[in-house]
Structure formats: structure tokens, C-alpha cells
Amino acid sequence: MAHESAYDVAAVRDQFPALKAGSAHFDGPGGTQTPLPVVDAIADALSRPLSNRGRVTPGERNAEAIVAGARLALADLLGARPSGIVFGRSATQLTYDFSRTLAKTWSPGDEVVVTRLDHDSNIRPWVQAAESAGAVVRWADFDPATGELGLDAVRAVLSERTRLVAVTAASNLIGTRPPVREISQAVHDAGALLYVDGVHYTAHVCVDVESLGADFFTCSPYKFLGPHLGVLAGRPELLETLRPDKLLPSTDVVPERFEFGTLPYELLAGARAAVDFLAGLSPRGTLSPRTEGTHAEGTRRERLVAAFAALGRHEDALRLKIEEGLAAFGQVTVHARAADRTPTLLLTIDGRDTADAHRYLAERGVAAPSGSFYALEASRRLGLGDAGGLRVGLAPYSDAGDVDRLLRHLAEFLARPS
Missing domain, CATH: 3.90.1150.10 (Aspartate Aminotransferase, domain 1)
Structure with a gap:
């Protein structure tokens, strides 16, 4: 470039x-x-010593470095903080996990809003969690003639009992990008949380979670040149208040509190490489075979903004x-x-x-x-x-x-x- x-x-x-x-x-x-740099990063992670995370053996240190590097990369991609980046098997799995955790805070009569525009992975987990908590599900509709889902459609179903609104940042079926920033303001004014499905959006737009006003934002690296994995960006201070079901000896530190079992280190290495590859699409960086955007100028976040x-x-x-x-x-x-x-x-x-x-x-x-x-x-x-x-x-x-x-x-x- x-x-x-x-x-x-x-x-x-x-x-x-x-x-x-x-x-x-x-x-x-x-x-x-x-792309090749992602393939190579996965192979490289598996070719080096690798074990459970720690700081004693080379395998432990390699695992630790891979996780830390992936958190930084995804934070750069999403305009989020590394301490709020949670990894999981898929965006669907993460949404199910968080829906069950959040449902513990709901009472009968509370309300949850979902939309007709969304992928089912940002509908059914919330519908089922609401049912288990005795909460009411309210639906925000979109206009089939235009494909638009506007702010008014969400406002119409908000109330003082709304606890959470789940909305897509971009429809995976017809591409519609609802006005998430405006929706987030209305949701927060109602005292509710906003859970944004960014799986399709992240492949085409430089995400800024803070600017969007999303309390939770999910994406999937395999939609943007990476391996099969799920990522959630949440506000760290909000994550600190949530208590997921987990194993007794597992850490209670955020964000690891929400990551169950051993992480797939090789896939995290691939996800980081995918972010670096995207940054290399910037006119400020040069793509070269089997590299991660060499001769780059500016921070990775700056190159990502230019690349997108x-x-x-x-x-x-x-x-x-x-x-x-x-x-x-x-x-x-x-x-x-x-x-x-x-x-x-x-x-x-x-x-x-x-x-x-x-x-x-x-x-x-x-x-x-x-x-x-x-x-x-x-x-x-x-x-x-x-x-x-x-x-x-x-x-x-x-x-x-x-x-x-x-x-x-x-x-x-x-x-x-x-």
C-alpha cells in the first residue's frame, strides 16, 4: 500500500x-x-514450547505472552481496554454465558428488549434467559420496506423496567447499521444496559466501543480474516460487578473470571495476527508475505483507523x-x-x-x-x-x-x- x-x-x-x-x-x-500471516502465527504458536500460563517455564511464558498480546490487539481493534477483553469459543457462546450471568440480576416483571433485525444469537439467549428469570421480552421492529431500524423503534419499547437491550451493530442478512450511538443514549437514560452484536459490523467498520456506548460488544475473528474464536469487549468496571458460575479454583480476576477452561492459545495468536494484518492494509503500512504489516507508521490503532x-x-x-x-x-x-x-x-x-x-x-x-x-x-x-x-x-x-x-x-x- x-x-x-x-x-x-x-x-x-x-x-x-x-x-x-x-x-x-x-x-x-x-x-x-x-491470510498467510495468520496461518503462520497459529503454526508458530504450536511449534514453540506451550503449556498452561505462568512465568516459570518457557511454555508458561509463551502462553502468557500470547494471551496478553491478543488482548492488546483486540483492544486496539475495538477501541476498548485490554482488561475488558474476554475470549470464548464463539460470540454465541459468550452471549449465552453473559445472558445467564445477567439474568441472575433480573426479577419477575423486569423487561428485556431484542430486535427483529438481529442474528438469532443475539435474540434467543436473551429470550431464554428472560423466561428463566420471569422477565418480559419486548421486541423492537424494523421496517421491511427500507430495512431500517431506527431510534424510535427502540424508544417505543423502553420503560423503567427495562434491564437490557440487545441490538446488532450491522445485520448479517441485509447489512443495515442501526444508529447504535443514539440507541445507547436512550438505553442508558432508561437505566438499562446495552449488549451489541458486532460480529458483522467489525468486519467492515473501525469499531470504537467507547464511542458507540456499548456496555458489551461481541465479535468473531473468523469474520475478519482470523481463526474461529469469540471475543467480548466489556467495561472492566461493569465486569467486576458480575458473578458468573465458575470452577472454585479458577481465578476471580477480570477478565479471566469469564474465561472457562484453558484458552486456545494458538487461536489467540492467530487473532492477533489478523488484527496486525488488517492494520497492514493501511496506506501507512506495507503488506509483505508472511509478515504483520512491515514498515508501518503510527500506532496500531491509528493504522487500523486508516486501514478501515x-x-x-x-x-x-x-x-x-x-x-x-x-x-x-x-x-x-x-x-x-x-x-x-x-x-x-x-x-x-x-x-x-x-x-x-x-x-x-x-x-x-x-x-x-x-x-x-x-x-x-x-x-x-x-x-x-x-x-x-x-x-x-x-x-x-x-x-x-x-x-x-x-x-x-x-x-x-x-x-x-x-
């Missing part, structure tokens, strides 16, 4: 061995491909190219319509099953899956039932050639007899 205005997607693509198989990947919202700005311009240009191409297909309906959205499109085709389109494209080396992608409530609210549609999502390695292949083969599919 030698020039401030340039996003060198060819240099980015060179770092992804999976792309050599020849497919055009529009399946990033379900999980991105993995450059990535956003790149992805927006490709999204517009896709949308312009789709506009020529009269049979295709695009359900991603919010004014503020990620480069993720949901398509349905008049008289055709998008599962057939998925298979047709896959046979021609274009990965664009079909389904509701666990955003069941959103799919139903859009009138698509449980089937959903064809999802087209962009990632840092997407390029114009990928878009051309998608549009060409989709046109071929539409020209075939139904």
Missing part, C-alpha cells in the same frame, strides 16, 4: 492461499478466507458495481436498502429458488450462499420465511474480477428456463 489513495487489492489477494483454488468468494459474512477507511472505499466501490449490475436484472429484488449499510446484499429472484442459484454459481466457482443465515426473525419479517435469499458479501480480498464473474454467471442462470 504505497499510496495514500490506493487500495492494492492484488497485494492483499497474494496473501490468501485459498484464493489460488480459483473461486470468487462472496461468502465472507459467513466466514472469511485466511481505505477498505470502506474499496468495498463501497465494489458494492455499487454489483448494485448497478443487478439493476439490469428485472427478476432480482435486492433487500439490502438501508441508507447506512455494510457491503452485504440479500437477493431474491422472481419465480426462482435462490438455493438453485447458489448451486449454479458454485459449480462455476462463485461462492454466494443461500439461506436465512440464522437471522430467522429478519428473514420472516421481510416476508421470506425461513428460506431467506442469496447473500452476496464483500471482503478485503474481493476485486472487480470477482464482481464481473458473479454478474456474468447470475445473468446466465436467469436466462435458463426455470
Whole structure:
């Protein structure tokens, strides 16, 4: 990335061995491909002495360094404090853990707010926790015609009994980005906590948890070039007040209090490498094979801010190219319509099953899956039932050639007899 205005997607693509198989990947919202520095970091962690954390043996010190480094990296990525970074198997697992812990503080008649826009992992844990505590679940709706979930929709279901509001920062189905900052103010004015699903959002936007006003914010490194893992950023002082069920001899220190069992050190090493790789996308840093953004200028956080700005311009240009191409297909309906959205499109085709389109494209080396992608409530609210549609999502390695292949083969599919 030698020039401030340039996003060198060819240099980015060179770092992804999976792309050599020849497919055009529009399946990033379900999980991105993995760059070499992440692969190498995982292998390196497993190749060195490694044991339970401590400060005596080399294996203990390596484990300790990996955990500390990963916390710092994720804190930089999310604009959070390292002492508030909690690791888990997945964002779903972390949400279930925290829903059970928070539910201990609820009483019958208390209220919990969820939205129709969210992935089920930020709905069902709260619904089930509310049921166990005798709390009432209230639903914030979104407009299926526009895909928008506004502040008024959340305000309408807040009351003095609201204890928690769970909302997505970006829909994994249609890309809608609700106004989380404004929502957080209304939620806190009501005396409630805000739990934000940032899994899809973090792949496309430079997160600032403090600015968003999220009390809890989750993400998944495998959505942004890293390994399969879950991360939660919470306010450390809030985490200190929560008492999860845990083993008696395990530490009570925050954030380790919420991490059960031995952490997957190699995956934490990979997550740190993914953050460093993203920082290397900055015009202030230079990507080199099997490195973590060499010749970098500025702090990692500063490079991440610049990197996501450059990535956003790149992805927006490709999204517009896709949308312009789709506009020529009269049979295709695009359900991603919010004014503020990620480069993720949901398509349905008049008289055709998008599962057939998925298979047709896959046979021609274009990965664009079909389904509701666990955003069941959103799919139903859009009138698509449980089937959903064809999802087209962009990632840092997407390029114009990928878009051309998608549009060409989709046109071929539409020209075939139904």
C-alpha cells in the first residue's frame, strides 16, 4: 500500500492461499478466507514450547505472552481496554454465558428488549434467559420496506423496567447499521444496559466501543480474516460487578473470571495476527508475505483507523458495481436498502429458488450462499420465511474480477428456463 489513495487489492489477494483454488468468494459474512500471516502465527504458536500460563517455564511464558498480546490487539481493534477483553469459543457462546450471568440480576416483571433485525444469537439467549428469570421480552421492529431500524423503534419499547437491550451493530442478512450511538443514549437514560452484536459490523467498520456506548460488544475473528474464536469487549468496571458460575479454583480476576477452561492459545495468536494484518492494509503500512504489516507508521490503532477507511472505499466501490449490475436484472429484488449499510446484499429472484442459484454459481466457482443465515426473525419479517435469499458479501480480498464473474454467471442462470 504505497499510496495514500490506493487500495492494492492484488497485494492483499497474494496473501490468501485459498484464493489460488480459483473461486470468487462472496461468502465472507459467513466466514472469511485466511491470510498467510495468520496461518503462520497459529503454526508458530504450536511449534514453540506451550503449556498452561505462568512465568516459570518457557511454555508458561509463551502462553502468557500470547494471551496478553491478543488482548492488546483486540483492544486496539475495538477501541476498548485490554482488561475488558474476554475470549470464548464463539460470540454465541459468550452471549449465552453473559445472558445467564445477567439474568441472575433480573426479577419477575423486569423487561428485556431484542430486535427483529438481529442474528438469532443475539435474540434467543436473551429470550431464554428472560423466561428463566420471569422477565418480559419486548421486541423492537424494523421496517421491511427500507430495512431500517431506527431510534424510535427502540424508544417505543423502553420503560423503567427495562434491564437490557440487545441490538446488532450491522445485520448479517441485509447489512443495515442501526444508529447504535443514539440507541445507547436512550438505553442508558432508561437505566438499562446495552449488549451489541458486532460480529458483522467489525468486519467492515473501525469499531470504537467507547464511542458507540456499548456496555458489551461481541465479535468473531473468523469474520475478519482470523481463526474461529469469540471475543467480548466489556467495561472492566461493569465486569467486576458480575458473578458468573465458575470452577472454585479458577481465578476471580477480570477478565479471566469469564474465561472457562484453558484458552486456545494458538487461536489467540492467530487473532492477533489478523488484527496486525488488517492494520497492514493501511496506506501507512506495507503488506509483505508472511509478515504483520512491515514498515508501518503510527500506532496500531491509528493504522487500523486508516486501514478501515481505505477498505470502506474499496468495498463501497465494489458494492455499487454489483448494485448497478443487478439493476439490469428485472427478476432480482435486492433487500439490502438501508441508507447506512455494510457491503452485504440479500437477493431474491422472481419465480426462482435462490438455493438453485447458489448451486449454479458454485459449480462455476462463485461462492454466494443461500439461506436465512440464522437471522430467522429478519428473514420472516421481510416476508421470506425461513428460506431467506442469496447473500452476496464483500471482503478485503474481493476485486472487480470477482464482481464481473458473479454478474456474468447470475445473468446466465436467469436466462435458463426455470
